[in-house]
Amino acid sequence: MQLYMSQLLNGIGLGMIYFLVAVGLTLVFGVMRFVNFAHGAFYLLGAYGTFTVMQVTGSFVLAVAAAVAAVALLALVMERAVLARIYALAPTYHILATFGVTLILEEAVKLLWSPAPQRVATPEMLRGLTQMGPFAYPTYRLTIIAVAALCALGLWYLLERTRYGALVRGGAESREVVSLLGIDVRRLFTVNFVLGAALAAFAGALVSPIRGADPGMGTEALAVAFVVCVVGGLGSFSGALAGALAVGILQSLATSLWGAGAGLVAYIAMALVLLVRPEGLMPRASRGAA
Amino acid sequence: MLSVDGIDAGYGKSQILYGASLKVEQGEAVGLLGRNGAGKTTTLRAIMGLLPISAGAITCHGRRLDGLPTHLVARQGLAMVPEYRGVLAQLTVEENLQIAVRRGTAFGLTDAYALFPRLRERKANSGATLSGGEQQMLAIARCLLAGPRLIILDEPTQGLAPVIVDEMVEAIQGIRRSQQATSLLLVEQNLDVCLALADRHYILEEGHVVHAASTADLAAAPRIQQRYLGVEDGAARAQA
Numbered sequence: 001m002q003l004y005m006s007q008l009l010n011g012i013g014l015g016m017i018y019f020l021v022a023v024g025l026t027l028v029f030g031v032m033r034f035v036n037f038a039h040g041a042f043y044l045l046g047a048y049g050t051f052t053v054m055q056v057t058g059s060f061v062l063a064v065a066a067a068v069a070a071v072a073l074l075a076l077v078m079e080r081a082v083l084a085r086i087y088a089l090a091p092t093y094h095i096l097a098t099f100g101v102t103l104i105l106e107e108a109v110k111l112l113w114s115p116a117p118q119r120v121a122t123p124e125m126l127r128g129l130t131q132m133g134p135f136a137y138p139t140y141r142l143t144i145i146a147v148a149a150l151c152a153l154g155l156w157y158l159l160e161r162t163r164y165g166a167l168v169r170g171g172a173e174s175r176e177v178v179s180l181l182g183i184d185v186r187r188l189f190t191v192n193f194v195l196g197a198a199l200a201a202f203a204g205a206l207v208s209p210i211r212g213a214d215p216g217m218g219t220e221a222l223a224v225a226f227v228v229c230v231v232g233g234l235g236s237f238s239g240a241l242a243g244a245l246a247v248g249i250l251q252s253l254a255t256s257l258w259g260a261g262a263g264l265v266a267y268i269a270m271a272l273v274l275l276v277r278p279e280g281l282m283p284r285a286s287r288g289a290a
Numbered sequence: 291m292l293s294v295d296g297i298d299a300g301y302g303k304s305q306i307l308y309g310a311s312l313k314v315e316q317g318e319a320v321g322l323l324g325r326n327g328a329g330k331t332t333t334l335r336a337i338m339g340l341l342p343i344s345a346g347a348i349t350c351h352g353r354r355l356d357g358l359p360t361h362l363v364a365r366q367g368l369a370m371v372p373e374y375r376g377v378l379a380q381l382t383v384e385e386n387l388q389i390a391v392r393r394g395t396a397f398g399l400t401d402a403y404a405l406f407p408r409l410r411e412r413k414a415n416s417g418a419t420l421s422g423g424e425q426q427m428l429a430i431a432r433c434l435l436a437g438p439r440l441i442i443l444d445e446p447t448q449g450l451a452p453v454i455v456d457e458m459v460e461a462i463q464g465i466r467r468s469q470q471a472t473s474l475l476l477v478e479q480n481l482d483v484c485l486a487l488a489d490r491h492y493i494l495e496e497g498h499v500v501h502a503a504s505t506a507d508l509a510a511a512p513r514i515q516q517r518y519l520g521v522e523d524g525a526a527r528a529q530a
Contacts, residue, residue, distance in 0.1 A: 166385040170378040176340060177376035181390045182364035182436055 005135055007252045013141050015248025016148030020203035021221050022228040022240045023155060024196025030172040030235040032189050035091065037098040038078070040222030041105040042197040045071050046204025047213035048109055051118050060123035064205040068198050075197030079190050102218065109215045117214035144206050151202070152241060159237055168192060172235065227270045233280025242282050291316045291473060292337070292368075292440055297346030297356070298497075299336045306332040308497040309346065314440060319466060319474040321488030321505075323481065323519055328494040330477040331373055334444050337475075338370050339363040350440070367439035371429040371446065373477075379418035383409055386417055387432055395437030397469075402431035405461065423454035427461070434465065440473045441465075447483050459486050481519060485509050493518045 025039050049067025054060055078101060086093050122140045129136040159165035167188055171178045175185045204217070211217070224247065232243025247266045254265040273281065292314040299307040306329045314320045322330050335341040337348055339360040348356040355363050364370075378386050387402055387409070403410040406427040412420065420428060426446055433441060446462065447455040463486070466474065478484040484491060491508050493501040495518055508514065 163388055163391075166381055166389045169380045170385075170389055173378050173380045174376060176360070177372070177378060178389070179360040180338060180340075180364055180370055180372065180376065181432070182361050182392065183389070184359075184361045186359075 002135065003256060004253070006137060007256050008249060009137055009141065009145070010255075011249030011252030012245060013145050013148075013248070014252055015245035016145055016152070017203045017207050018221075018224055018228050018248050019152060019241050019244035020148055020199045020206075022225040022232070022244050023152075023237065024199045025225050026229055026232075026235055026237065026240045027168070027192050027196045028189075029229070031168060031175075031185075031192055032087065033091075034083070034087065034094055035098075036193075036196075037095055037222065038101040038105070039098075039196070039200055039225065040218035040220070041102045042071050042075060042200035042218075043204035043221045044109060044213075044215070044218030045074065045105065046201030047120070047208040047217060048113060048118070048204075049201070050205040050208045051113075051120050051213045054120060060121075060209075064202070067205045068201045071201035072194050072198040075194045076190065079193045083193070084186075102222075106215050106218065113213075113215075115215060117212045119212045120208035122209040140209060144210075147206065148203075151199070155199075156237065164191075224266060227266045229280075230270050231273045231281060233283035236280065236282055239280050239282035243280070246281070291351050292475070293347075293349045294333065294337060295347045295349075297333075297336055297343045297348060299332055299341050299343045301332075301341070305344075306497050307336065307343075310494065310498050311346075312492050312499060314473050314475050316439070316473055317471050318490065319476065319488040321484040321491040322475065322477045322494060323484055323491055324494035325518070325520060326479075329497040330494055331444055332497075333494065334370060334372075334442055334475070334477060337363070337442065338368065364436065367437075368442060369433035369436050369438035369440070370442040371426075371433050371444060373444040373448065375425045375429040377417040377420060377425045377428050379416060381417050382414055383417060383420070383428060384413040386428055387413075387435060390432045390435040392436050395435065397434045397437055399435070402435060405434070405465070406431055422449050423451070423458070426450065426458060430461070430465075434469075438472060440475060442475045444477045445479060446476070447478065447480050455480070455483065459483055462487055481515065 021039070021043050024042070025036060028034055028036050046067050049070050050060075050063040053063035053066045057063065082097060082101065086097050126140040126143050128139055130139045130142055159168060167178060167183060171183075171185055171188050178188070179185050203221070228240060228243040228247050231246060232239030232241070247269060250265050250269055251262055255262040294310060294312045296309040296311050297307055298305060298309060310329060310333055312320065312322070312333070322333065324330050332341065336343050337355065339355065339358050339362070343356050347354060350366050350368065353366065355366060381389070387399055391399065408424060409427055409431060412424065417428070430443070430446070443462070447458055450458065466472070474487070476484060476488055485505050485508065488505060490504050491502070492499045493514070501514060501518060503511065503514070
């Protein structure tokens with residue numbers, strides 16, 4: 001029982017990290033119908049940024065903040081310099097260009113740091129276990145769940161309760177209508193892209209004390225994020241959350257039942273969802289009669 | 291204020307507009323008439339920068355509009371309600387309005403609700419649940435929130451029940467009375483609506499203006515109506 005409880009919490013934590021990565025992918029796809037294969041690289045750089053700033057300053061909070069800010073800046077430059085030139089082209093070019101960016105960034109990581117994994121120390125305050133009745137669970141992992149849940153709540157508020165959120169949802173439905181209202185849809189997209197990148201970097205930063213940082217982690221996270229988006233329904237916020245939690249918990253439970261196949265479970269889940277509900281578990285609300 | 295001079299435009303290889311020209315002065319209401327496919331909607335889309343023009347010029351208060359992206363055209367004070375109305379189904383009625391609110395304009399959310407009280411009743415409903423008339427109300431109220439100098443309406447009464455058409459005409463007349471400096475450019479298939487709302491009319495055929503007339507002249511010219519608009523009961527209307 002203890003084991004399953006612990007695996008369940010692990011799954012929720014993992015799921016929340018997946019959510020932070022996947023939601024950015026969904027945000028960007030929603031408004032621009034743009035699939036960003038470089039999204040995993042933001043997660044990767046979030047972890048490495050945290051590693052380095054932590055080594056230099058010793059402060060985890062500072063390291064996370066600096067890593068997220070640096071990745072946001074990089075995303076801004078990338079969006080303006082690379083993506084702005086290819087939006088009008090076919091999706092194949094989007095994939096090629098963003099995949100190219102990923103390769104460059106991954107190789108840069110290997111050159112700047114090393115191909116070997118790096119360890120990131122858990123912040124001192126959050127080491128050890130938290131006792132919950134008869135059950136003990138690592139404090140840092142609990143913190144991740146809480147912080148990511150706060151993040152999800154904040155994002156929900158931003159998307160569902162603010163003018164910016166209404167613009168994002170409206171822009172996803174019709175760019176033409178939103179631009180007729182005097183809104184610069186391009187800028188809206190830049191903001192979305194940078195926000196999504198920052199969230200992915202934040203996820204990478206949060207997860208680094210648990211799994212360390214290694215050059216392959218971005219691609220790995222991207223693959224899972226795609227699975228999450230397909231399971232939840234691409235372009236949907238609640239779908240990303242539900243899909244991420246489902247994949248995280250499944251993977252985590254599978255680890256204790258069938259260690260060798262844990263990695264496979266997510267893909268099996270995706271295949272099943274595609275067979276049974278190809279639109280995803282919680283697709284974006286239907287367009288209705290407009 | 292708005293001047294369209296000899297523009298060519300089209301979609302891909304099919305050219306629709308061949309040297310179309312028109313003018314709208316400040317405070318004036320101008321109707322744009324013509325058969326299906328004459329280029330009315332294409333003209334409006336070109337003005338709003340939704341479609342590039344390949345010849346000619348579009349200026350507003352002496353400033354070139356052609357070549358500007360749509361949102362900057364809108365910020366020059368042009369607000370268009372497209373033919374499909376553009377109510378966002380993913381948003382509530384209130385959100386549809388909120389995204390159009392601009393600081394420093396005299397017309398706010400309360401004014402929008404005062405203009406169309408029906409919208410206040412439905413403010414929490416999703417845009418997808420609105421009737422055709424309600425959609426048109428929302429679209430018109432939304433375009434006023436930007437405080438436009440020129441309102442462009444593309445077929446505002448299309449597909450509406452006759453009672454609702456009358457209501458819409460009255461509402462637009464009300465807007466014209468309360469915002470006398472605001473100009474109106476109107477595309478309509480319904481000649482009566484166009485005559486009721488506009489001071490002056492252009493008739494488009496095959497992508498250019500073939501006739502320009504005041505409301506009184508056009509109402510009294512059944513042959514023009516018949517020739518360019520295919521209005522069968524033009525004579526009857528002229529006598530009425």
